[in-house]
Amino acid sequence: MAVSAAPPAELDRILSALRARGGRTTSSRRAVVQALLEGPSHVTAEELGAQVRAALPDLDQSTVYRVLNALEDAGMVQHVHLGHGPAVYHLSGDVHAHVVCHRCGAVAEIPGSTLDRLSRDLLRRTGYALGHQHFSITGTCGACQG
Numbered sequence: 001m002a003v004s005a006a007p008p009a010e011l012d013r014i015l016s017a018l019r020a021r022g023g024r025t026t027s028s029r030r031a032v033v034q035a036l037l038e039g040p041s042h043v044t045a046e047e048l049g050a051q052v053r054a055a056l057p058d059l060d061q062s063t064v065y066r067v068l069n070a071l072e073d074a075g076m077v078q079h080v081h082l083g084h085g086p087a088v089y090h091l092s093g094d095v096h097a098h099v100v101c102h103r104c105g106a107v108a109e110i111p112g113s114t115l116d117r118l119s120r121d122l123l124r125r126t127g128y129a130l131g132h133q134h135f136s137i138t139g140t141c142g143a144c145q146g
Helices: 008-018 025-036 045-053 061-073 112-126
Strands: 077-080 088-091 096-101 107-111 138-139
Touching: 008 025, 008 061, 025 045, 025 061, 025 088, 045 061, 061 077, 096 112, 107 112
Parallel strands: 096 138
Antiparallel strands: 077 088, 096 107
């Protein structure tokens, strides 16, 4: 898969948000953000670290986690658990949930609005507000049903 360069404006916007929170713009932070912008939409911290180490071989994995935590604290990144594996990270943006096939592991994004009725019903019946961005919903995909 060819990877296109991230728009400089988006990179600058994210780094500016980190600076506004008192963070510095380091080469490690820049490289991690660039990799998030250019890579797949959902990536583990380990995959992200491997991608960044192609350009910065001395980058420690703990630095990747620290950058991801800073980005998450700034509201620029979210992580989600897609089953039993490690968390995956994606840039914040459109609100969406994830459904994962419990047989083959296929993942689909669903708009957050799809769960609005369930969210309202759950709040009315139990008083709980649904937080669907952090965990995935499991099911069986169409291919595995057939």
